[in-house]
Amino acid sequence: MPTRLKLEHIQSMTRRTAKWLAIRGGLEAVALAAGVGLVRCPKSKGVIFTLHQVRPASNSRFAPNTHLAVTPEFLDNTIKMLLSQGWTPARLDDIPRLLEEAGPDERFMAFTLDDGYRDNLEYAHPVFRKHEIPYTVFVASGFADRSRSMWWITLEEMLASRDKITVKMCEEERTFQTRTTLEKYAAYDYISDRFDVKDEDMFVAGIDDAARRAGIEPLDIVDREILDEGGLRNFSSEPLVMLGAHSVTHINLARANNTRMKSEISISTEHVESLTGAKPSSFAYPYGNQDAACKREFEAAADVGYAVAVTTRPGLLEREDAEKPMALPRVSLNGYHQKTRYVKALLTGIPFNWASYRTAGQ
Ligand SMILES: [Zn+2]
Missing domain, CATH: 3.30.1490 (Dna Ligase; domain 1)
Structure with a gap:
């Protein structure tokens, strides 16, 4: 029935649009409130940012993965804003120690990019190099060796x-x-x-x-979008770049059986070691939300000997987070919200209490 199908399409689009507009409206409100002093930024000790793709804006009308890509200009402006607000760049694996040692006015930021996109090298790296910011790229070995599609x-x-x-x-x-x-x-x-x-x-x-x-x-799509093993090997020789592991097939680890979950972590760890010559110090759980990484996965990452493992649960870092380095939250730099005032709003911590934000695939 064409009429019913059309209604179904409109409902789907309305849900999608409403979700992002609700979050953007909330971010605007918090940014405004913070701008006039109604909201005070908490004295968080740290933040870990999540990025995926960094590339020039696309003008495609159909772009369902827009949330995963930001422009190099937005990344540059965000870093400038963060540096001007006193955030100190840090290596991801130093974050737990820095949280413990931080003085009253010190706060640290780490940058992570998931999946190993080619555009990380082309567009993100020049921005990080310009500001001398270390960052971690999380590699799914099945993408890098072209055995798994996205x-x-x-x-x-x-x-x-x-x-x-x-x-x-x-x-x-x-x-x-x-x-x-x-x-x-x-x-x-x-x-x-x-x-x-x-x-x-x-x-x-x-x-x-x-x-x-x-x-x-x-x-072929993976080959076009993701750095291959030779590319990752060269990338990792850049002084600011660290490679971390991100599983083999990028499956939701919490839904895998115990054997598969553990092998996804250990094989991808060995894969990164084979690229860089050193065991990686950090791991990112694929998808990373509370349905994709929980106590069992945190224990498995600890057993492999990681210094740090990151989720996509949204949140800022406090001193207590140093005691749970296998379950660190992150803050996504989202393609739908590319304004530095939205990043300032996120740094108030307020949006992380909204159900719409937590479930929006940030
Ligand atoms: Zn990923």
Whole structure:
């Protein structure tokens, strides 16, 4: 029924737009309140920022992964603002010690970039080098060695370039008309909502199969977007760059059985060591929210001997966080919110109490 389908598309788009607008409105309100002294910034001791892609802005109308990409100009402006506010750049693995030792007016910031995108080298590195800021790039070994696809980009690319797709999502197979931007977003949201699955391998295989039937090779996308092992090896020789591990297949570790979860951590650790010649000191849990990394995963990361492991749970760092270095929160620099006043609003800590912010895939 075309009418029902249209309503479904509009509802999906409305939900998506409302989610980001609600957060942006909240950030504006907090930024305004902070600007006139109604909100005082807490004396947090530290912050770890999460980035993914850093690249010039895209003007594509269909861009469901916008939240994952910021521009080099925004990164540059954010760093300038943070330095002017007295935040001291630090290596990620020094953060627990610095939290313990920090004097009353000292506060530290660390930068992390997940997944190992090629644009990190091209666009982020010059910005970090200009300000002499150390940073950590988290590598999923299956992306680096081209054995695993990235479902969220495969899906975006397939929907962007095709008018109709058929995807098998574990038990369910469905055909989507994807001619208009609205239809493309609705299909993206419908499929990605079903990502919440026990068998992530099967879900990814379903998207890969659909892409291949549509004439798109998912591993070519990985090759285009992600640094290969030679590229990562060279990248890691840059003095400001540290490589950390980010699992093998980028699965939700909390949903994997014990053996798989542990091997994802240990094999990716050995992979980074094979690239740099030294055991990595930091690990990032894929997806990283409370449904993707919990006590069992924190203990496994500690068993491997990491100094630091980071989640994507939003939060600033206090002195007590030095006692739980396997579960450090981070603050995402989000492509939908590329204004330094929004970063200032995040540094008040207030947005991290909003349910909409915590569940928005930051
Ligand atoms: Zn990741």
